[in-house]
Amino acid sequence: xxxxxxxxxxxxxxxxxxxxxxxxxxxxxxxxxxxxxxxxxxxxxxxxxxxxxxxxxxxxxxxxxxxxxxxxxxxxxxxxxxxxxxxxxxxxxxxxxxxxxxxxxxxxxxxxxxxxxxxxxxxxxxxxxxxxxxxxxxxxxxxxxxxxxxxxxxxxxxxxxxxxxxxxxxxxxxxxxxxxxxxxxxxxxxxxxxxxxxxxxxxxxxxxxxxxxxxxxxx
Amino acid sequence: xxxxxxxxxxxxxxxxxxxxxxxxxxxxxxxxxxxxxxxxxxxxxxxxxxxxxxxxxxxxxxxxxxxxxxxxxxxxxxxxxxxxxxxxxxxxxxxxxxxxxxxxxxxxxxxxxxxxxxxxxxxxxxxxxxxxxxxxxxxxxxxxxxxxxxxxxxxxxxxxxxxxxxxxxxxxxxxxxxxxxxxxxxxxxxxxxxxxxxxxxxxxxxxxxxxxxxxxxxx
Numbered sequence: 001x002x003x004x005x006x007x008x009x010x011x012x013x014x015x016x017x018x019x020x021x022x023x024x025x026x027x028x029x030x031x032x033x034x035x036x037x038x039x040x041x042x043x044x045x046x047x048x049x050x051x052x053x054x055x056x057x058x059x060x061x062x063x064x065x066x067x068x069x070x071x072x073x074x075x076x077x078x079x080x081x082x083x084x085x086x087x088x089x090x091x092x093x094x095x096x097x098x099x100x101x102x103x104x105x106x107x108x109x110x111x112x113x114x115x116x117x118x119x120x121x122x123x124x125x126x127x128x129x130x131x132x133x134x135x136x137x138x139x140x141x142x143x144x145x146x147x148x149x150x151x152x153x154x155x156x157x158x159x160x161x162x163x164x165x166x167x168x169x170x171x172x173x174x175x176x177x178x179x180x181x182x183x184x185x186x187x188x189x190x191x192x193x194x195x196x197x198x199x200x201x202x203x204x205x206x207x208x209x210x211x212x213x214x215x216x217x218x219x
Numbered sequence: 220x221x222x223x224x225x226x227x228x229x230x231x232x233x234x235x236x237x238x239x240x241x242x243x244x245x246x247x248x249x250x251x252x253x254x255x256x257x258x259x260x261x262x263x264x265x266x267x268x269x270x271x272x273x274x275x276x277x278x279x280x281x282x283x284x285x286x287x288x289x290x291x292x293x294x295x296x297x298x299x300x301x302x303x304x305x306x307x308x309x310x311x312x313x314x315x316x317x318x319x320x321x322x323x324x325x326x327x328x329x330x331x332x333x334x335x336x337x338x339x340x341x342x343x344x345x346x347x348x349x350x351x352x353x354x355x356x357x358x359x360x361x362x363x364x365x366x367x368x369x370x371x372x373x374x375x376x377x378x379x380x381x382x383x384x385x386x387x388x389x390x391x392x393x394x395x396x397x398x399x400x401x402x403x404x405x406x407x408x409x410x411x412x413x414x415x416x417x418x419x420x421x422x423x424x425x426x427x428x429x430x431x432x433x434x435x436x437x438x
Binding site for chain 2: 143150
């Protein structure tokens with residue numbers, strides 16, 4: 001019974017996601033669905049990214065959180081449109097809530113929407129939001145075994161950011177193990193090793209994401 | 220409609236959890252449900268804990284994982300009964316799967332069962348497994364804002380372990396903010412600050428958990 005219910009929920013989510021995807025394509029807006037464990041650094045990555053891109057692109061942000069608007073407040077200084085979705089206990093965003101909040105944006109005046117999903121390495125990867133692509137973020141401090149233990153996200157994501165590389169020296173993180181597991185799961189995934197707090201490795205990420213926005217938003 | 224379904228699922232889970240709790244009480248076995256984000260250090264904590272307690276107590280372990288038996292393999296050297304539950308994508312353990320795997324243990328020959336839940340700060344806190352209490356584990360590297368952003372677990376847990384204190388100097392973790400948020404959510408929660416890799420702070424935790432086992436297993 002539960003399998004059937006889950007299938008229904010996912011089917012309805014998929015239909016709405018397809019609608020969202022069509023709408024965004026017609027408006028030439030790309031949407032990046034950022035997924036990670038709690039505390040891997042999604043908001044800090046967004047801060048670094050906005051810092052650099054906010055002058056070149058028209059950017060909106062959707063902040064998914066169980067409760068509080070703490071992350072959104074950290075992004076307020078950029079003066080861009082931000083909408084918070086509080087799931088009230090829900091462990092992921094879905095396409096219906098995304099579809100609703102899109103009404104709060106002027107899509108004719110946007111190039112890209114970054115969606116910061118709820119901090120969770122599992123459930124968000126199962127719900128298509130109508131995004132252009134998923135971006136996985138994983139922190140060195142979580143250990144090198146995350147791709148093998150939580151493969152769904154890494155299978156689905158177009159790119160992965162390995163964050164907090166400044167902590168490598170203080171942990172037993174093995175770059176070799178991480179790379180080998182990741183390649184087995186998704187050999188085409190694009191990878192950026194960065195330290196958002198130090199700024200290491202950010203340039204490659206910023207160039208790539210700019211290319212994605214430029215390339216895709218003008219198709 | 221989805222709310223009703225969720226209520227049914229939770230009701231059925233609660234009924235089975237009550238059964239599990241009665242069974243364990245009748246056998247004088249305590250069960251500790253360990254919950255954290257991916258990579259906060261549940262398995263390393265279990266290694267440190269087993270290292271110390273395995274001579275004094277009869278211990279069993281249930282390992283919850285999406286896929287793989289990597290964590291269970293790390294505990295094999297202790298020669299204790301370990302059962303793996305692979306959820307195959309499921310984001311939390313539930314009382315029905317716990318009830319089933321209890322048949323694989325000789326409950327007359329156990330003092331305590333440690334359950335390592337799936338790495339997820341959200342869903343596992345909503346599903347009672349019939350445990351004696353929940354233990355939250357959170358890593359310094361995740362940031363000091365986790366109790367406020369993911370309050371459910373911290374509200375429910377009897378104790379919280381703040382792990383990876385060796386990384387504090389390399390992060391912007393504020394002990395003051397963490398403490399103040401945690402107190403607002405659950406002022407009675409018992410807290411241990413530890414570094415499982417360095418061994419710092421483990422003695423208090425080990426004394427406390429030994430007391431929980433001794434006290435409760437002989438009621």
